[in-house]
Amino acid sequence: MSAKTQERHIICEVRAKAPNREQVKELLLELVGPARAEAGCLYYDLYEQADTPGTFFIIDGWTSTEAIAEHADHPNVTRVVDQLTPLLEVPLKVTTSTRVSDPQ
Secondary structure: OOHHHHOEEEEEEEEEOHHHHHHHHHHHHHHHHHHHHOOOEEEEEEEEOOOOOOEEEEEEEEOOHHHHHHHHOOHHHHHHHHHHHHHEOOOOEEEEEOOOOOOO
């Protein structure tokens, strides 16, 4: 397998309760810098859905499933997720994918 086929790409959907939108955004921003500094992180970006304020997406890429597991166990991630949970409309939705285009 090539390195690209071992990569894992994640889309995490985060839906804030309306009164918590700014607090959720600030917490999510606390994830970006530390995640980008982690070994195995290819990219880590935060977006807000243009037509649905309060719906955020973290789109990130990792070199392997092992790198994702290490990220998920990082103290900063567990701290932020613990603080986020009561502020959300629904639980976090995490989708993990593999590369289909340009696998080489």
